[in-house]
Amino acid sequence: MQDEIDSPQHHVDSAGTYVAVLVTLLFLTILTTAVAYVDLGYFSTVIALGIACTKMLLVALFFMHIRHSTKLTKLVVVGGLLWLAILLLLTLTDFATRTWIGVPGR
Amino acid sequence: MGNIQLFPVQGSTLAPEVDHLLYFFLAVSAFFTLLIFCAIFFLAIRYRRRAANELPEAGHTGYTLEILWSVIPFGITMVMFTWGASVFFKAARPPADAIPIYVVGKQWMWKLEHMEGRREINELHIPVGKPVRLTMTSEDVIHSFFVPAFRTKQDVVPGRYSTVWFQATKPGKYHLFCAEYCGTRHSGMIGWIYAMEPQDYENWLSGGAAQGSLAENGKKLFQDLACSNCHKEDNTGRCPALPGVFGSTVHLTGGATVKADEAYIRESILNPQAKIVAGYEPVMPTFQGLVTEDQVLQLIEYVRSIGAKPAPGSAPNSPASAEKPATPGAAPAKR
């Protein structure tokens, strides 16, 4: 017995789709590079990472066929990102709060 | 060896608190351990297999029991957490009037310096009944300052300062251990704490003050290292005057502020460019490699001694009290 296999990957995307995705990706690369020279303060980082996330989504959804994959695969991806978030956020609970009680080393 | 001792002496104000917490944990643990042991014992005997082919009814699982034995332990653990945290916070925050002592750990010895200038190695004399606050750093690897009788310990990390404090309650001689593994002679990095009546302590202090007080040594260094060439008392020239700096809130170029604590002064000496005082040029050279950790501590003590200085332990703006959570979120002294 297996979990639902809603027959993945029998779906063949057209070459045009891939070309469109590629062009978008290249455009975003140039965009993020250009924007980096503009001082948007705090937003510079947000935009750089936002564009990177968009590019990641494009690659994952189209090139890696997440669009057509099983629920389990999607769950695996989301789970992985969640764990990355745990690693980053809980590590930061230390490094971001080091001075809160104002005693060195506490 | 004849007399077996099974419990450590209570030597500090913290010790009874930690011990009470321990008693609570022991009681809870004893209860659950006995509960489980007895239950297994009696059930196993009561329901032992009597016939080879016996087949017991498969019972039903009720949610009530499951909820019961999730919620009750959870409640207990929350008490454990809260109580444990409250003891910890007492151990984490030194009182304002604590006597400062400086500690440098290195493979494999403890170097301790009193404000008044007495230096000790692997021994620390402290007065009974007065809080003592240690500011600690390491010259090489991580060590840990551990006094079982005081029920407290704190790692000593290179490149950073850490703090531990205690108030001895009984005169006596207590073990000082290094509790973080630090290499070959880790088990030899031990010493003694001598808790003395305040009067004896004063005598002891004055007994060997020949080396000059910490601040005096710092002052001398301040001259020798030519700090005084730039930092003039009268605030002339390109440098900020240092009197009154310690414990104050310093405004930096870029708009941030920082509280001038040990870590900040240390950084100003070793890494002056990290935080530039507003209105000044970043011309101060680094003294990284020119001064040892001990000397940094002496300089800090000197800067502290010329800081705002009301009667010790009273006024709210005394240097030590200013170290309390003054400006949360102020540019952190990360290292």
Add this chain to the structure above:
Amino acid sequence: MQLTAEREHYLNASYGLKSWLLTKDHKRIGLLYLFTITLFFFIGGAFATLIRLELLTPQGDLVSDDVYNRLFTMHAIAMIFFFMIPSIPAVLGNFFLPIMIGARDLAFPRINLLSWYLLVAGGAFALFAMIAGGVDTGWTFYTPYSTTYANGWVIATALGIFIAGFSSILTGLNFIVTVHRMRAPGMTWFRMPLFVWANYATSLIQILGTPVLAVTIVLLFVERVFHLGIFDPARGGDPVLFQHLFWFYSHPAVYIMVLPGMGVISEVISTFSRKPVFGYAFVAFSSVAIAVLGFLVWGHHLFVSTQSAFAGLVFSFLSYFVAIPSAIKVFNWTATLYKGSISFETPMLYAFGFIGLFTIGGLTGLFLAALGIDIHVTDTYFVVAHFHYVMVGGTIMAFLAGMHFWWPKITGRMYPEGWAKLSALIVFVGFNLTFFPQFILGYMGMPRRYHAYPPEFQVLNVLSTAGASVLAIGYLMPMVYFTWSLKYGKVAGANPWGATGLEWKTASPPPVHNFDETPIVTHDAYDYSTVHGEEIQVG
């Protein structure tokens, strides 16, 4: 189910060294693992023996301080990375997980074999390091000691652990895919034996945690070899960051070590009470809950490390959440006994031992998770006692329970019951004598990793050493009688315990592809009405 000697099974299907070294059969690979980890257990045990002998007297008289530091480091590395982490999953899990869900093999048999070779390769590096002079960093490799000051074979050992880590990752990956995709018809998630649930949860930790250890080792490596300065305090790096990354893996790793053991205990308790495990679904979910929550608590190893007090608070708080699923398991096992039909074969004795000792070990974990107590007892023998209670008193007991439980299935022979019971008793007594005194030592303030100690700690240390020698005997006995039983043991039937799992529905030892016919599952796990009346004839 014929039992003639000529019947073909996985052991006699082919012969020769090559047929083992190139096998893709998960059962044979399980046995390959068994030999490997046994070797490392005895290596680690030999180091432990030397540690205990040294600590017999307060002076450091048996070995030098440098040697002592190498001893406890290599003791822990052998025991943790090359014995305990692969122990139950890679031996018993490998052997039984596919059978228990009615599969012919794991999803990726070649990768399974590869992961054994990786463990061997990693082990070879570690062994080389041990023979060439050892390492003295402690198994935690804290920087900057390990990057700059230690002069042992840090890199060889770290590389060995890195490679063994891949072995662990691949095993976990294999198990997860197998459980998701290879279950027999009718084997729904809630019909899976709890041992499978436990291994599934373990696999989650293996794939999510181990890579972080791997990268931590890589960063250690580049800092030591290429002088990159990621943790170097001299350049403004933070050694505490290393500790965060290390414990991000190594705390969840303690659940890699204990969860499969809990799975074994569920099987054993059920079989020898002839009752389904009480609160099956809760026990199943608690495994997953432990795996998930286990990732949120690592900072409880850093309470005095200069981690911020606020982070300490968060991690202490979260630590208590893991205790709840563990409590659920302990209570449910106990409740399973109620109105059961309980018999006292060796696996059951070990299971009782597990529950008792794990309870003590777990409860003392709660002491450590309390900030106020931990500042006193961290880095003392209290911690040493805590983790030996959960690992030696817990996991090793469970491993032995599982070995005895499934021995007839693996080899087709029974072990000698009398000897086995005796050794279980010896292990239990020896264990408590070894490690209980260490709780007291720890609270008295004896720091860990001490080669010499003040004389007032001696009495308790003598007790501990005495216990360790009893324990050693208890561990050597199964070696002897298991080997003996291979030739002289009573021939076992397909289902000597009257147990329910699919593994008992196939012959002992199982055929090459596990089942003569793919089983179709129609009952819940632990439905004893399906075996009742069959050969229930327990000695």
Add this chain to the structure above:
Amino acid sequence: MADHSHTETLDLRVQFDTAEQQKDCSTLGMWIFLITEVMFFGGMFAAYTIYRQFYPEVFAIASTSLNAKIGAFNTCVLLLSSFTMVMAVRAGQLGKQKAIVGWLILTLIFGGAFLGVKGIEWHEKFVEHHIPGQAEFHLEGLPQSEQGHAQIFFSLYFSMTGLHALHMVVGAGMLIWLLLEARKGTFSAKYYTPIDVGGLYWHFVDIIWIFLFPLLYLIDRHLKV
């Protein structure tokens, strides 16, 4: 269910019942492996985040010493290789043998170009003495006391790009193997799982770079143009 005495074929190994099940297992297995890779790089991302927060100005200046234009160019090369890879997978799905080989070769070429450019960039660092741990290390525009922090930036730079490059090399090895198999005619519309799974890996390595590029080259660049 199917009896298991059938002889093993590439698209149906003994342990599986159907080819569908086998393909699904391989894909799932690769995704899980990619998750372990996320966590592997995650450790370095954590270190990066913390140090960037510690020493923002130093990191800004150190970022500026990298050539963003070359970085952007290289990103484009890598994205192109991802595109050719997905085309190879598509050719596999359609069972077009020749096309598989062609697209794989293109992928290899772009991958190689990326590594080549990376090599040039690394070489520059050597020339400029931006190698942490070397006595001559010196990053222009920073006082002596901040050089240590700059070393941390470059330590991260080299570990992150180094490990990424290592993954590329492994990926290239995989491509070569796929290429050889494809030329033997192993793949067809029925059995192209290895290309599919290999593609997942290749795209993943691409995604890592998508993040490394802004993190190392771009963020806070405006602070010092």
